[in-house]
Amino acid sequence: MREADGLIDLRSDTVTKPTPAMRQAMAEAEVGDDVLGDDPTVRRLEELSAERVGKEDALFVPSGIMANLVSLMTLTGRNEEVILGDQSHLYTSEVGGLGIFGGVFLHVLPNLPEGTIPLDSLRSAIRRGVYTPKTRVISLENTHNRCSGAVLPLEYIQQVAQLAQERGVLLHLDGARLFNASIALGVSPAQIAEPFEVVNFCFSKGLCAPIGSIVCGSRTFIAEARRTRRMLGGGMRQAGVLASACIVALQEMVERLAEDHENARYLAERLAEIPQVRIDPQRVQTNIVIFEVDPSTGWSTPALIEVLKKQGVLLSQSGARLRAVTHYGIERPHLDRAVQVMVEILRS
Ligand code: TLP
Numbered sequence: 109m110r111e112a113d114g115l116i117d118l119r120s121d122t123v124t125k126p127t128p129a130m131r132q133a134m135a136e137a138e139v140g141d142d143v144l145g146d147d148p149t150v151r152r153l154e155e156l157s158a159e160r161v162g163k164e165d166a167l168f169v170p171s172g173i174m175a176n177l178v179s180l181m182t183l184t185g186r187n188e189e190v191i192l193g194d195q196s197h198l199y200t201s202e203v204g205g206l207g208i209f210g211g212v213f214l215h216v217l218p219n220l221p222e223g224t225i226p227l228d229s230l231r232s233a234i235r236r237g238v239y240t241p242k243t244r245v246i247s248l249e250n251t252h253n254r255c256s257g258a259v260l261p262l263e264y265i266q267q268v269a270q271l272a273q274e275r276g277v278l279l280h281l282d283g284a285r286l287f288n289a290s291i292a293l294g295v296s297p298a299q300i301a302e303p304f305e306v307v308n309f310c311f312s313k314g315l316c317a318p319i320g321s322i323v324c325g326s327r328t329f330i331a332e333a334r335r336t337r338r339m340l341g342g343g344m345r346q347a348g349v350l351a352s353a354c355i356v357a358l359q360e361m362v363e364r365l366a367e368d369h370e371n372a373r374y375l376a377e378r379l380a381e382i383p384q385v386r387i388d389p390q391r392v393q394t395n396i397v398i399f400e401v402d403p404s405t406g407w408s409t410p411a412l413i414e415v416l417k418k419q420g421v422l423l424s425q426s427g428a429r430l431r432a433v434t435h436y437g438i439e440r441p442h443l444d445r446a447v448q449v450m451v452e453i454l455r456s
Contacts, residue, residue, distance in 0.1 A: 181340075182336045189242065198249070257394035316361050
């Protein structure tokens with residue numbers, strides 16, 4: 109744990125390290141060549157994952173970005189487009205890979221602060237004309253990273269699904285933090301995933317596995333996705349050593365995400381007490397806290413991150429704002445200390 113070194117690492121839930129149970133499972137994992145279909149542990153993880161989200165099959169991939177690429181490159185062809193939000197991870201943080209590798213047009217619409225894309229904008233954006241790319245997929249993100257970890261309401265997802273069905277468009281979910289959404293809504297991940305053709309989620313964020321994400325969909329889709337993964341160089345050989353940790357993540361680490369959510373809300377409320385901080389704690393529904401410091405203080409976001417780091421508190425930048433993410437190993441005293449450091453810096 110970074111916290112043991114005296115550092116309070118709130119940059120991301122990706123900094124979590126494998127638990128002792130994961131390390132033991134990794135050491136003992138039964139493995140084979142997964143590209144040849146011989147790794148029983150990977151197969152088991154794929155079956156368990158598909159079952160958890162109510163899909164027929166699943167495919168293990170190394171990262172969330174590759175999960176997005178595999179999903180969307182399999183769903184689309186050239187001359188087609190994916191509609192997605194201007195605050196989506198796919199658009200802001202994946203180096204434009206979908207456009208570059210997939211030859212797919214990224215049709216970007218503004219996200220509202222709650223992570224949704226208004227239904228009317230979606231409706232008028234879908235296109236089929238001779239002059240335009242053909243809209244093939246709408247991609248949503250849940251929870252929404254840049255929108256303070258917002259959870260998309262089930263009702264909204266249903267409305268988008270109805271529109272997609274009416275207009276013959278497919279739905280993809282970047283569910284990197286799908287289990288955070290399910291815990292926050294108090295519904296199963298399968299309920300959230302139900303209207304989406306394809307859903308991906310990550311084991312290597314709040315669930316603490318060292319590496320790994322998964323793409324879930326129909327059996328025929330996953331067979332095709334396997335070819336896309338191969339094309340991207342994402343086929344892994346004795347990947348059971350990784351999949352074994354992901355199985356532990358699924359079985360043991362989901363319920364505790366609720367603690368991260370409570371801690372994030374606590375942090376947001378404490379930050380809101382600092383006069384120079386701008387934050388609405390009500391927006392914090394899961395484990396991501398995004399806030400600003402009044403520019404009249406003279407502090408820029410990068411300068412604040414630098415000075416906080418010198419005091420042992422690590423934050424990251426989300427757009428122009430500051431981001432703190434709660435996770436396994438972060439407890440209230442760490443958050444109190446982080447807030448105290450922030451108060452001292454802003455007072456000086
Ligand atoms: N997000 C990371 C950074 O890249 C910002 C983080 O620290 O939050 N989808 C979503 C919604 C994500 O938040 C991320 C990672 C990914 C995809 C990509 O996952 P990886 O990093 O495994 O490729």
